[in-house]
Amino acid sequence: MAGSGYKDYFQVLGVDRSVDADGIKRAFRKLARQYHPDVNPGDASAEARFKEISEAYEVLSDADKRRRYEQFGQYWNQAGGMGGGAPGMDVDFGRYGNFDDFINDLLGRFGGPGGSPGFQGGGFPGGGFSRGAQASRSPVNLDAEASVGVSFTEAYRGGERTLSVNNERVQVRIPAGVKNGSRLRLKGKGNLQPGTGRRGDLYLNLSIKPHAIWRLDGDQLRADLPVSFDELALGGMVTVMTPDGEAQVSIPPGTPPGRSLRLKNKGWPLKAGRGDLLLTLTLELPASWSSEEQQLLEQLRVQRSSNPRHDWLRSAAL
Structure with missing residues (x-):
């Protein structure tokens, strides 16, 4: 800010001229937290104030710069043979994970511990501070x-x-x-x-997590329904379980295994009502038959009028 006249950097940081290096650092930390752009999003005056206190700290935290500043005032930079232009900064705030990382890096750039060695004691590269320059900030993703x-x-x-x-x-x-x-x-x-x-x-x-019985297929709720041989052959009403409780469904006579029965609006909750429930019939044979059942099956074998492999035998011939 030398180009716009003398700036009292001690007053900018709110410290006495006799303050030591630690006092300057404490004052800068306090003000930087108060006026940091991430704490004051969209506040141009806060951002300008932040740059002002950063400029003051850059000068007063360096022993040589402070000596020349106290001796030559607004011409301190030229007096040191470092070229024209006042100190300044453009900061990419988005490169820091949090505020403390930024402060520690900034302190290091101005000659404090923990900063980048390439910046210590030498100020920022690129010369002077542009009054209209805006810090480049990318929003930090905290999700x-x-x-x-x-x-x-x-x-x-x-x-x-x-x-x-x-x-x-x-x-x-x-x-x-x-x-x-x-x-x-x-x-x-x-x-x-x-x-x-x-x-x-x-x-x-x-x-x-998977369910032992139910499975979701798109918007439809599915399950396998075990049925007996006679229920498939003769048909009838059977008791089934739905998400709403027990229900009765009708199996048409002669229904083959693998066919599905559809119960409309008894399935998965949707934004507009309920999906359908599909029950796929599976033939469940007993592990053993009673003597009466075996006798009936023997009678069925004798009385059976069709060969279930008739069409298969004709089509399978090579």
Whole structure:
């Protein structure tokens, strides 16, 4: 700021002229936290103030620059033979993971510990400070993701879950009808940026655990329904279980195994109503037959009027 007249850097930092190096550092830390652009997004005056105190610290934190500044005032830079232009800075705030990383790097650039050796004692490369220059900032992504396994029943009916997030117990509502891979957003429960209070969102990727009976196929709920030989052959009413409880369904006579019975609007919860429930009939034979059953089967074999392999035999011939 030398080009615009004398600037009292001690006054900018709010310190006495007799302050030592540690006092200058403490004053800068306090003001930098107060006026940092990430703490004051969109505030041009705060950003200008931040650059001003950074410029003051660059000069006063360096023993040689401070000596020349106190001796020559606004002409301190020219007096040292370092060329025209006042000290200044353009900072890419997005390259820092958090505010403390930025402050530590900045202190190092101005000659303090923990900074980049290439900048210590030499100021910033590129010459003077442009009054209209804007710091290049990229928003820090503080969002986080986590995988959560839910039971099939939870996915179907929905419910409440309590999770431990960043040492905090969070109540999560699982909507009815979520599917495998569904994503829930917990606003303001992501990663915390130290020094700013900013916090991202947490995204939960849901994984539905398999069920012993039910399986989800798109919007349809499916299950295999075991039936006996006579139920397939003769048909009749059988009792089945649905998500809503027991129900009666009719099996038409002569239904082959593998055919599905459709129960409309008895399946998975959707945004607009319910999907269908499909029950695939599977032939369930007993591990052993009673003597009466064996006698009836013998009678059936004698009385059977068709050969189940008739068409197969003709088509299989080479």
